[in-house]
Amino acid sequence: MSTEITSTPSAVATDAVVVATDLTKIYGEGDSEVRALDGVSVSFPKGQVAAVMGPAGSGKSTLMHILAGLDQPTSGSVLVDGTELAGLNDQKLTLLRRDKIGFVFQFFNLLPMLTAKENIELPMKIAGSTPDPEWQATLVEATGLGTRMTHKPAELSGGQQQRVAVARALLSKPAVIFGDEPTGTLDSKTSSEVLALLRRAVDEFGQTVIMVTHDASAAAIADRTLFLRDGKIVRDAGHLSAGEILDTIKTLE
Amino acid sequence: MIALVLRGLSTRKLRSALTAIAILLGVTMISGTLVLTDQIDRAFVQIFQQGNSKINVVVKQKPPFKDPQTEVFLNADLVTAVRAADGVRLAEPFIQVQGYVIVDGEPMDQTGGAPSFVFSSVSEELNPYSPIEGRLPTASGEIAIAKEIATKSKAKVGQAVTLATQDGIKPVKIVGIVQYGDGTTSLGGSTTVLAPLIDVQNWWSLQGKASYIYAKAKDGVSDEQLKANVRAALPQTDVIVQTGKEDADEQASVLNDLIGKIIRYALLAFAGVAVLVGAFIIYNTFSITVAQRTREFAMLRTIGASRRQILGTVVGEAFIIGSVASIIGIGLGMVFAWGLNKLFGAIGFGLPATGLILSWQTVVVALAVGVGITVLASIFPALRATKIAPIAALREGATLPVGRFQKLTPALAIVIAVLGAAGMVFGLISEADTTSRLLTLAGGAILIFVAVAMLARFIVRPVVGVLSVPITKVAGGVGKLASENAVRNPARTAVTAAALMIGIGLVVFVTIFVGGLRESFTGAIDNSLKSDVTVTARGFGGSLPAGVLDAVKAVPGVETASPVGGTAAQVDGQTFALIGVDLTTITDVYAFDWNDGSDEAVQSLGSDTALVEEAIATTLKLATGDSFKIQTISGKSATFTVAGTYTDPTILNGFVVDQAALKPLLQSNATGLNTVFVTETPGSNPDTVQAALDEALKGYPTAQVQSNAQQKDQVASSVNTILVIFYALLALSVMISLFGIVNTLVLSIFERTREIGMLRSVGTTRRQLRAMIRWEAVITSIIGGVLGVLLGIMFGWAVCKGLESEGLSFVFPTVQIVIFLVLSIVAGIVAAILPARRAAKLDVLEALQYE
Ligand SMILES: Nc1ncnc2c1ncn2[C@@H]1O[C@H](COP(=O)(O)OP(=O)(O)O)[C@@H](O)[C@H]1O
């Protein structure tokens, strides 16, 4: 399963993995029109954890869905690893996701009937390729699950399940991993284990992570923090501490 | 991906098993039917081949056309020419007729209307029967009996018994007990009697006649060579020369056409119904599970699964379920065949059968149907699964998108219904051959079922609206909840109900159809017969000895005795009955329903005029004054002019002529007497007259005396037997649809786990929960039952109207319909048992936390 994904030569900084230009997303029409995104331009460089924050309804999920090619913007463009998403058909998008994008969701990350190990291998199986055994061993080690790898998700804790999901996203060495509230259902202890793994993915394995989160302590591990309100980026900061993040949130509300 | 499919199946064991059962039972019926009929087929071949194993060449009469009910005979003198042919060592005439032995007053005949045979005894070198005690009969008045008769009657060699013949009861002596071939097979229960040729010829009016001439070859002469030699010695064009094997195969195939094929197609039709019901359930199960797995599919899509791979997962699952179910179904089919065989034996319709045969054709057909239908039924749900957008994985409570196709459903359903109705109308009124008419009729009915199933979801809401009132009254809050659950997903309820609808619909249809058949007979007896008593011959195609008429006439209390006889005859290549009546008395015993003609016209029928039944006249485009040429099975023909037309699809269904005109057209052995219609002198006691008739006909054991009421009872009881068989076969389809209800309930309970936890946490008792599920099932089964009854009535009415000219009348089966509706409610309650238990067992806390 290989594909030709045409790279557009661009003037964009070569180390940017995801580049969004003037994104607008409008839901509904007329009176009930909602501008979920209103002229968002942002680019994410390689090898960083970026956190997207903002009040409920500010457009975080919409932004992430569009960046990941799960949804189409009303206008604007998205480049993922040099590929323009606009105009890709379903088949091309599928292959792009396979090769370049990893996901960690809030709920329902794992198939209940497969073991943790099988869940990790699933995307590679679907693509019909074989994982690099050394890399896989490294990831298994990184999850810290040890012998529990042969257990079904129902027999794992929430934190363990999310770490499996992160490992799964990493196995194919994607260009970028998107996370939608990856720690949203976890308590602070298990949450920090998952965040540590994401951090390690970037620091040791050179991955790129973009995650939407509500949680200031989650955003505090990021190299860069974006704040959205009413579909606009209202602050684009580097690494912030949890305290600074909470302060920013207060000013936004 | 395959691993994923397998894993999915094993985690959803109960659901997979229930889905498999839906198709398994249909496959069981198909393979069972094929196994059984192969077995019957093989048994026939084996029996006839064994019968001819000592015979190299057979010579027989070539009838002008085929009529399975009539035996034809050839000139026994031809044996001289056969003996003179090169390479013939031995040649003998052989006759086979219907008759039976009576031991100590007990007739040793077949039960269930199958014929009992008397064979002329040929020499041991040609005879398939060999004595196991005593010897073969040679002199007049001697017989040998099959060992089965000896076992049953305890008759001994040397015992004096009587033989029921065409010519009355004859005293005979048993000189031997014989077995067929090596004794392992028998000819249909075997009531066979062997008697010398001369006795058979004399007692069955077959002087100078033979059924066959058997020839044996000299050493070193092959069957084919002998056949060629005998053929050369017989220049007659109206005789057939065959090798023993060819003749055996032909006889086997004739019998197989008569019995095996009918059983095969009838059973396959019911198996088809079972498969159709199974297809609905599979479709429904897959639709539900695809909807429930929306997020799973979406998640797979986000991590790179293509649409094709999603399609593959669902269809792959169907493929595996279909394959496993088909393989088990083939195994169960063997058991089914074995059981049916035993059943046929138990109801006195013993079929000859050899061991179970599982041919590769059976395996291929069963697998193709089982796997094919399962995969086909899963394709629409699978296509919908491919429409799930990856983003659905990120939304809680994501639901399956509405398919483009779904919006077209009503229009499509109406097109399908119109096509179906057109098919049914064509099937009923076209002039095509019966097979294609039946096929279009069945195809039309299937389309209508499908269309109604598609439209049913629009009636779910209003129907449940009506039902919820009494249900809420009876069951209170849980009743209300049940009603709401039923309309939550109308399509799901509708398809579940539709599966039951098919079974119930066909049960109602069969009830009406068979009721119509019964009515056509009893109505004909009531309307057409002026006679009080009828004398007929037992067994099929049987004719009465000529002496019966005089014996009846001599009975005190008999006012008129009117003889009727007939033969098979062809006009324009189609076979009808040519009926001879007594012109002076027929109108005293029979009321013609005239279209064109009058009772007076009957008296003036000449030797070349005939009355024609209306439907036949229409088919042949004959009207009064037209002439037609008719050829009887004897090969003789005559031309008649139509003198009138009347309607009677039941009793005198054919061409009516003077018996004097019929006589010269009959085979030489035929008496030309099949029935005597008798009226009693006014004021006489019917019981006394009937008893006197019985007494007077003692010497004619094949004669059967029945009052009109007894005839009707006989029809009713055979009709009831047919109904019971139909019901039993349809019960299987109804059972499959129950699995469908179970399946839907189990799946929706699974889906509502959290909700059930919530209901329990706010104080719903386990008993209330069970009641809620039970009412959901009952609502579904009522919808299915009502739709089924309505469609069944519609089909029944249409078919009865369409076949009106063939005597079928529509009778509304009120009582039965009430029973069927009650039964469908019971079915719902039964189907709810397992799902209700499962729901009630759920742990409240776990259910609440369930994802
Ligand atoms: N499918 C949709 N249809 C209509 N409006 C939507 C849809 N999805 C999101 N919105 C609206 O767009 C805005 C942004 O939503 P979202 O991106 O989900 O915000 P967040 O994730 O920051 O809470 C909200 O006002 C929301 O109501």
Ligand SMILES: [Mg+2]
């Ligand atoms: Mg959101």
